[in-house]
Amino acid sequence: MKACVFTLGCKVNEVESASFLSALEARGYEVTDTLCPADLYILNTCAVTAEAEKKSRQAIARIKKYNPRARIVVCGCAAQNHPEAFSGKEGVGLVTGAMHKRGVLDHLGETGVFLEEEASFCELPAPKQTKTRAFVRIQDGCNRFCSYCLIPYLRGRTRSRAADAVVREAEGLPAREIVLTGIDITSYRDGENGLGELLLRLKHLPARIRLGSLEEGIVTREFLEKMRAAGNVCEQFHLSLQSGSDAVLKKMNRRYTRAQYLEACALIYEYFPDAAITTDIIVGFPTETEEDFLASLSIIEEAGLARVHAFPYSRREGTNAAKLPDSSASVKKERMGRMLAAAQAAEERYLARFLGRTLTALFEEEGGYTQNYIRVYADGAREGGMYEVRLLSREKDGCRAEIIREIQEEI
Numbered sequence: 001m002k003a004c005v006f007t008l009g010c011k012v013n014e015v016e017s018a019s020f021l022s023a024l025e026a027r028g029y030e031v032t033d034t035l036c037p038a039d040l041y042i043l044n045t046c047a048v049t050a051e052a053e054k055k056s057r058q059a060i061a062r063i064k065k066y067n068p069r070a071r072i073v074v075c076g077c078a079a080q081n082h083p084e085a086f087s088g089k090e091g092v093g094l095v096t097g098a099m100h101k102r103g104v105l106d107h108l109g110e111t112g113v114f115l116e117e118e119a120s121f122c123e124l125p126a127p128k129q130t131k132t133r134a135f136v137r138i139q140d141g142c143n144r145f146c147s148y149c150l151i152p153y154l155r156g157r158t159r160s161r162a163a164d165a166v167v168r169e170a171e172g173l174p175a176r177e178i179v180l181t182g183i184d185i186t187s188y189r190d191g192e193n194g195l196g197e198l199l200l201r202l203k204h205l206p207a208r209i210r211l212g213s214l215e216e217g218i219v220t221r222e223f224l225e226k227m228r229a230a231g232n233v234c235e236q237f238h239l240s241l242q243s244g245s246d247a248v249l250k251k252m253n254r255r256y257t258r259a260q261y262l263e264a265c266a267l268i269y270e271y272f273p274d275a276a277i278t279t280d281i282i283v284g285f286p287t288e289t290e291e292d293f294l295a296s297l298s299i300i301e302e303a304g305l306a307r308v309h310a311f312p313y314s315r316r317e318g319t320n321a322a323k324l325p326d327s328s329a330s331v332k333k334e335r336m337g338r339m340l341a342a343a344q345a346a347e348e349r350y351l352a353r354f355l356g357r358t359l360t361a362l363f364e365e366e367g368g369y370t371q372n373y374i375r376v377y378a379d380g381a382r383e384g385g386m387y388e389v390r391l392l393s394r395e396k397d398g399c400r401a402e403i404i405r406e407i408q409e410e411i
């Protein structure tokens with residue numbers, strides 16, 4: 001195994017990097033301080049000037065050219081100043097600052113083996129679960145650093161639970177629906193395997209699987225094919241959007257454009273025409289203009305969204321967005337009114353498509369949910385029962401339905 005410690009900036013960085021080189025050598029690595037093909041890279045960054053920060057960021061791309069599958073640890077002043085510029089980049093396993101460089105070596109472990117993220121996933125005792133719906137944690141933390149969000153600072157970097165542990169817990173559950181949860185399950189990794197492979201490992205369960213909130217980047221043909229091959233995954237995608245305006249998305253540090261989000265939705269519908277794509281939208285983000293807001297309104301219909309959770313922007317001290325001038329309360333209130341009306345219209349359009357159709361629903365104490373997350377109410381349905389139901393009419397937050405037959409053990 002070869003390790004490269006690449007250093008930008010001052011003498012202090014150089015000395016610290018020399019320590020990394022000796023520590024890596026002691027752990028059995030062949031080491032170098034020159035950028036070249038390697039298995040592991042430690043990038044010791046500099047922020048003395050804007051140019052130095054830029055070079056630090058560009059070093060990631062240079063590393064990827066040498067080894068696209070490289071594992072990368074980023075430390076130093078540029079990482080301290082703008083951790084979000086490095087976190088979430090493929091291959092980056094740890095971003096630490098200028099003050100916690102010991103953490104770099106801790107991350108490598110005593111044996112010199114780069115600790116897999118799941119090794120630091122905090123296992124907790126299995127929670128008490130109902131026979132209807134159970135929640136299984138598969139991931140924690142987040143590397144995305146959306147500019148309005150404190151979660152990455154509070155929960156730390158992403159780490160995944162070992163697939164074996166997820167499967168073991170899921171196999172022991174009596175529930176007929178298992179929801180895979182985490183802060184950012186899109187980033188789920190177990191070695192080379194991601195969320196798609198995890199779904200394939202859960203395909204034998206006598207339960208349907210529902211996914212928690214997803215990011216646009218996961219929507220690829222490869223992932224959707226795995227999801228289809230699994231056969232027991234609910235056709236509901238909570239695909240976080242936040243804004244339909246490219247200008248606002250950029251300020252939010254969301255790493256996709258409106259066009260990319262729309263492409264992801266179109267691809268989902270290609271594989272799962274009945275899918276419910278649900279989302280979150282923030283209204284009144286700092287600098288959001290009327291034009292930006294109209295882009296958020298129009299994408300709802302354009303993307304064919306089934307349900308929208310809209311929230312007025314709430315300033316979180318300590319985030320980058322908190323440094324931007326906030327929208328006024330009256331602007332937020334007025335836009336929220338229009339957004340809620342658009343969200344209601346989207347839900348009506350989606351539900352109308354299924355009136356008269358037969359779907360599978362799992363019932364809870366009051367009402368149930370179809371696999372594409374339509375709330376249904378039916379006479380005679382018992383809690384924990386799975387039924388084929390025909391949707392008859394709109395009712396409350398969903399539809400009135402009639403039971404066609406009970407489904408015993410199949411999904």
Ligand code: SF4
Nearest residue numbers: 142144145146149151
């Ligand atoms: S909004 Fe979600 S994806 Fe973005 S930083 Fe917060 S937890 Fe991560």
